[in-house]
Amino acid sequence: MTTRYQDRKFIVSDPEKCSGCRLCEYACSMANEKTFNPDKSRIRVITTGPLTNMAVSCRKCEDPVCVASCPKNALSQEENTGIIRVNEHSCTGCGWCIGACPFGAINLHHIKKIAYTCNNCTDIDIHADSKQKNEPQCIQWCPKNALQFITSETLAQKTRQKIVTQLFETRENNNSNKEKNQNS
Amino acid sequence: MLGYAGKILYLDLTIGKSYTEKLSEETAKKYIGGIGLGMHLYLTKSKKGTEPFSPENPLVLSVGPLTATMFPTGGNGHAFISKSPATGGVGESVSHGTFGTELKRAGYDAVVITGKAEKPIYLLIDDDSIQLRDACQLWGRAPSEVEDAIKEEIGDFYVRVAAIGIAGEKLSKIACIINDKTRAAGRTGLGAVMGSKNLKAIAVRGTNDVTIHKPEEFFNLVKEFHERMKGPATQKYRTMGSTENLMQQNSMHCVPTRNYNNSHFELAENISSTVINQHFVAKIIACNSCAMRCEHEVVIKDGAYRGTMARIEYDNLWAFGPNCGVDKLNSIIKAAERCNYFGLDAQSVGGIVSFIMDCYERGILTKENLDGIDAHFGNASAMLSIIDKIGKREGLGNLFADGVKVAATKLGDKAEQLAQHIKGLEVTGYDLRCLKTAALSCAVSFRGADHNRSGAVTIDLKGKVDRLKAETGRGKLVKDLEDQFNIIDSLIVCKNAKNTFYKDFEEMTKIYNATTGLGITQQELETAGERIQTLAKLINIREGLTRKDDTLPWKVMNQPITEDVPAKGAVVTKDELNLMLDDYYQTRGYNKQGIPTTVKLQELGLSDYLELTETKEA
Numbered sequence: 001m002t003t004r005y006q007d008r009k010f011i012v013s014d015p016e017k018c019s020g021c022r023l024c025e026y027a028c029s030m031a032n033e034k035t036f037n038p039d040k041s042r043i044r045v046i047t048t049g050p051l052t053n054m055a056v057s058c059r060k061c062e063d064p065v066c067v068a069s070c071p072k073n074a075l076s077q078e079e080n081t082g083i084i085r086v087n088e089h090s091c092t093g094c095g096w097c098i099g100a101c102p103f104g105a106i107n108l109h110h111i112k113k114i115a116y117t118c119n120n121c122t123d124i125d126i127h128a129d130s131k132q133k134n135e136p137q138c139i140q141w142c143p144k145n146a147l148q149f150i151t152s153e154t155l156a157q158k159t160r161q162k163i164v165t166q167l168f169e170t171r172e173n174n175n176s177n178k179e180k181n182q183n184s
Numbered sequence: 185m186l187g188y189a190g191k192i193l194y195l196d197l198t199i200g201k202s203y204t205e206k207l208s209e210e211t212a213k214k215y216i217g218g219i220g221l222g223m224h225l226y227l228t229k230s231k232k233g234t235e236p237f238s239p240e241n242p243l244v245l246s247v248g249p250l251t252a253t254m255f256p257t258g259g260n261g262h263a264f265i266s267k268s269p270a271t272g273g274v275g276e277s278v279s280h281g282t283f284g285t286e287l288k289r290a291g292y293d294a295v296v297i298t299g300k301a302e303k304p305i306y307l308l309i310d311d312d313s314i315q316l317r318d319a320c321q322l323w324g325r326a327p328s329e330v331e332d333a334i335k336e337e338i339g340d341f342y343v344r345v346a347a348i349g350i351a352g353e354k355l356s357k358i359a360c361i362i363n364d365k366t367r368a369a370g371r372t373g374l375g376a377v378m379g380s381k382n383l384k385a386i387a388v389r390g391t392n393d394v395t396i397h398k399p400e401e402f403f404n405l406v407k408e409f410h411e412r413m414k415g416p417a418t419q420k421y422r423t424m425g426s427t428e429n430l431m432q433q434n435s436m437h438c439v440p441t442r443n444y445n446n447s448h449f450e451l452a453e454n455i456s457s458t459v460i461n462q463h464f465v466a467k468i469i470a471c472n473s474c475a476m477r478c479e480h481e482v483v484i485k486d487g488a489y490r491g492t493m494a495r496i497e498y499d500n501l502w503a504f505g506p507n508c509g510v511d512k513l514n515s516i517i518k519a520a521e522r523c524n525y526f527g528l529d530a531q532s533v534g535g536i537v538s539f540i541m542d543c544y545e546r547g548i549l550t551k552e553n554l555d556g557i558d559a560h561f562g563n564a565s566a567m568l569s570i571i572d573k574i575g576k577r578e579g580l581g582n583l584f585a586d587g588v589k590v591a592a593t594k595l596g597d598k599a600e601q602l603a604q605h606i607k608g609l610e611v612t613g614y615d616l617r618c619l620k621t622a623a624l625s626c627a628v629s630f631r632g633a634d635h636n637r638s639g640a641v642t643i644d645l646k647g648k649v650d651r652l653k654a655e656t657g658r659g660k661l662v663k664d665l666e667d668q669f670n671i672i673d674s675l676i677v678c679k680n681a682k683n684t685f686y687k688d689f690e691e692m693t694k695i696y697n698a699t700t701g702l703g704i705t706q707q708e709l710e711t712a713g714e715r716i717q718t719l720a721k722l723i724n725i726r727e728g729l730t731r732k733d734d735t736l737p738w739k740v741m742n743q744p745i746t747e748d749v750p751a752k753g754a755v756v757t758k759d760e761l762n763l764m765l766d767d768y769y770q771t772r773g774y775n776k777q778g779i780p781t782t783v784k785l786q787e788l789g790l791s792d793y794l795e796l797t798e799t800k801e802a
Binding site: 019020021022023026027030033034035036037038039040046050051053110141143144 | 252393413468495
């Protein structure tokens with residue numbers, strides 16, 4: 001079965017839940033690079049202040065500017081998954097893709113000197129003992145469930161659901177408060 | 185030897201030169217890392233009688249073998265070690281956050297800093313590049329501002345910074361070193377040692393790999409510990425936070441209140457963890473690689489201090505709350521924030537403010553001595569004014585910025601009885617009169633009054649022993665816990681996650697071996713814990729501390745608890761203290777004077793230091 005383009009999953013981080021622990025970075029670098037080194041992680045945590053943490057990773061854009069910007073045609077997007085693949089032979093490490101990506105989600109590997117980005121942990125053979133077999137390592141390790149591996153469609157659905165639920169909850173609360181006030 | 189970076193950086197600020205040395209396998213196994221390695225480096229690289237503020241006094245910064253790995257809470261600690269200006273003995277303080285991880289990735293297990301820069305500088309460790317950069321523009325600024333400024337200057341967001349505030353610059357003996365804006369290597373005044381070297385900050389950036397010996401075994405352990413962290417072992421810290429201690433201890437009447445005048449704070453409900461969590465906690469954040477996250481960040485939402493943000497834990501809540509008789513959370517949070525701003529150890533500051541208030545109420549100090557401040561217990565605005573003056577060393581700050589011991593010496597006998605400190609370090613929030621195992625632990629603590637050198641306080645609080653009784657056997661309890669805590673502080677793992685270790689040394693050995701591949705036995709790790717304790721003792725002996733320094737504050741020994749509770753009348757008498765000290769020394773293999781015996785030193789592989797004890801061995 002072919003995957004529809006709208007079924008492409010990417011990693012989103014909930015800043016309300018993210019505690020800034022950076023386990024995702026360690027899990028990613030260990031899975032993909034066999035070492036603990038955030039500078040080789042495909043997901044990076046940003047802390048702009050003690051209260052504000054959020055992880056950023058490749059969004060698997062529908063029309064990826066990184067691919068379009070590459071002067072060497074070294075970047076391509078996988079049809080089914082949306083993963084950005086880097087041809088190690090063609091990539092010169094010029095960094096145009098880095099400048100183009102609006103999320104800062106593509107990086108220059110400081111040893112290999114080529115671009116690299118999130119591959120949904122598909123290049124590694126560690127799924128054998130994973131509980132949820134098809135989930136990237138960062139998702140599995142996040143202790144606060146701040147990360148989701150999700151399609152844009154599901155993400156929109158969840159957001160709609162959440163906002164509407166909140167709306168009715170607020171209305172209910174307001175109504176019950178009014179009743180209380182009237183009774184007292 | 186994986187896990188370790190394998191290198192120690194030596195830096196002389198006077199001449200601006202640095203070199204590295206290999207960390208030998210033998211040293212790593214013997215002293216593990218963190219405070220163990222730090223104190224070993226301190227003892228070997230310093231001379232007897234060096235003044236804390238002399239350029240020759242080394243300031244050691246170290247990380248542990250687990251630092252920058254994924255091991256929960258093990259991945260994020262660092263320690264500072266030097267001669268403490270507060271105690272004159274060994275000073276050490278551990279902090280967590282993200283700073284340590286970067287140092288490990290830069291390729292260093294420890295940094296030994298000596299000398300004194302001509303003008304204010306900050307140290308930038310960027311992998312192999314070691315730079316001393318101008319910090320004249322940063323002088324006089326708060327640690328959090330310094331962090332932002334350095335990141336801006338370097339242009340790298342992932343630079344981590346540990347900095348001192350104004351207090352450290354002005355050589356206040358209660359100054360701390362703050363990293364990641366809200367985390368502090370708080371105790372023993374090491375911020376002033378940094379200040380004495382004209383070293384405003386240490387900035388680190390590391391891009392190297394940290395690789396472990398047995399990934400599979402390591403990950404199994406990590407997974408296991410992650411599960412434990414979601415369970416009851418860390419419940420308190422994950423949910424309400426350590427501030428929960430307040431109401432618990434208050435019901436047991438062991439919250440030192442108003443500088444030990446009471447052991448129960450009748451207004452505690454106003455500042456309980458329930459109130460804090462309901463009205464102030466904005467977010468609970470985590471240190472690097474920690475799965476439980478416990479750092480309760482509070483924000484004041486209204487009033488004069490609107491927008492003030494700080495981290496509140498039991499320790500600083502106690503220091504500014506019950507200890508000063510203050511029940512206004514806004515002021516307590518403001519006080520905590522001011523301490524971060526000035527770079528002051530909140531525990532010690534609370535101790536000084538309560539000392540001033542006690543002296544004031546007893547007529548030893550008057551408004552005239554205190555720049556017109558009406559320093560009654562419970563006066564929150566007086567507390568904040570005093571903190572400002574201490575931070576800036578202005579007016580009364582000149583007398584009090586060096587802690588209660590120094591101030592009391594100048595104020596005379598009566599004041600000395602009110603100074604709640606051990607070896608010059610202010611006490612913490614546990615009433616030692618009715619927690620007698622903790623009392624022993626604090627008396628023998630090598631860095632002065634502190635419950636964190638053994639955690640014996642939990643034995644008392646949990647009722648595992650009769651907390652009101654001093655008896656033979658407590659020495660062994662304290663010794664075992666001290667050895668354990670020494671390893672915790674050397675690996676470095678977090679004490680808030682201590683309960684996730686079900687079998688302490690056994691599991692620590694496993695994780696150590698899976699990380700480093702050095703294959704030590706559990707017995708060897710236990711001995712290392714004992715060795716580190718004795719090493720600290722040796723530094724103190726070299727610097728002239730004796731049995732008489734292993735003592736308790738006057739009030740703990742002479743002013744009984746007055747409230748009508750089971751602990752009524754409790755004090756630790758001289759006889760009780762002596763009984764426990766004798767018991768402890770004997771268990772440790774020390775003589776009556778608290779000096780390690782030759783046999784003990786040989787057994788611990790510390791024969792190199794025999795000369796330090798020879799003349800003193802009776």
